[in-house]
Amino acid sequence: MAGRSYIEVSAPYANFMLNPAKPERGVCRVCHSSAGEGYADCAKCSFQPNHLDAVVPVTYSIGGEQMHRALRNYKDGATPRIRQQIAYDLAAVLWRFLVSHERCVASTAGVSGFQIVTTVPSGSTARDDGRVNLRRIAGEVCGATRDRFERLLVPTDTGTDTRDYDPNRYRAVRQLSGENVLLIDDTWTTGHSAQSAAYALKQARAGAVALVVIGRHVNREWDDTDQLLKKLSGPFDWDDCVVHVE
């Protein structure tokens, strides 16, 4: 049977994806969650350095709702079939998004493009070696990234707490010479892993480092979030992104 196109595979996801809020009052300038009344950045982003030249979430992932479920199941689903099926879907979502919006991401990061694509590792080597599906998505299935993919980052296993930003959490496996790196992750919750990863890439002499993350995790029970979500409405627009340039 002939393969399906990324357009066809990704299509049903529009039924539960939600374009994140663009930069404006009350929206965190870094991660696009709600910043809280009178603040420019959310609490997490205010208290950690920002090493990323662009942070571009594809969709909100609302706690307990379907996108959240998919982002969990593609790596931790109970059966191989569940993991394979949802990883395939998410690769299509990423592919479709990047075909339309990689140039918006590059433009925001102030560069003309990215020579290397890599993924944010898990917090420890044991977890990272076992969790292959994000690398499979970016390195094998997604046609927009696989030819540029390289496993550049590995955990150092030195930290004790993986819940905060840690400049020593990851290291690059080789030195770069100013190449721009497109970093891919599945979920942004606090941003600490993505920021730790970006730091390691900059230490290895990367040029610009921009993050495309599939889901910006938010929770309706958080202050201001429900208000923010209520202002946004579907259906999901594949032709728009938080840093869209015509």
Added chain:
Amino acid sequence: MIELREKAALVSMLRHGGVRWGDVADRVEDAGSAVMALQSLHEQAELTLLNQEPPDLEAVLGPVVGEIAAWRQEGMQLITVLDPAYPENLLTVHDRPPLLFVRGRLDPGDARSVAIVGTRSASPRGLRQAGDAARRFAEAGFVVASGLAAGVDTAAHRGALAAGGRTIGVIGTGLRRSYPKQNADLQRELGERSAVISQFWPDQPPGRHTFPMRNAIMSGLALATLVVEASHTSGARMQARIALEHGRPVLFLRSMLEHEWARGYAERPGVHVVDDVDDAVDRLERLYTFDVAMTA
């Protein structure tokens, strides 16, 4: 015995209150054990109500273990999200119930299933379409899920049975009840030959909220939902909406396009208008192919 304690802990959690039903499944999966999830729930309560002693776990679980045994005597099994028997498709939807009551037997092959839904007051044509579709899906090796309601549901179950197929009833009441009463015999037959599933306590009567909840389970259980004949007020429309929110394909028989709501839905991603069951089966085979390289 460990398994029984797990089931008992989940029943206790659901009765404990204070935790949203959908969160219970998440908590149990996160902890990897209902007993551990229940313990941390007790510890939380202890923190909130400072002087409250944590209840003795064995004292809580003991009586529930007895209840579960009595349910089993009555032919009702409890399946939790951590049980290998929990339906695979249902695990992937956000609103999966943490606990299912099952009369009969679930089968891993139930993953290859289609839900057939439609109106309770079906026309002769709608009844014929539902019965034919169920029969031909059964012949193609699919399990047919439906809601054991009057009209389209009944025709779908009977069509699948007539073809010797497996057909699952997903009901909007507890397992001790039947709605409508006329379907009590059919419900018994499904329980003996395949399975009847309920997410409600055994004596739960039908209610306004129970049928939409049932539709979510049916959508989650099946690879796709086929809508046969349904007006805009039908519960079948509700299931179509829920299925799309699950990312599951919705199949409309072409005759559904007589309804204005269905013409609107047909424009949405994930909705497929099909000419017949052969067409539907072809599409499902295609939609569930993951081992072939994706194309640009």
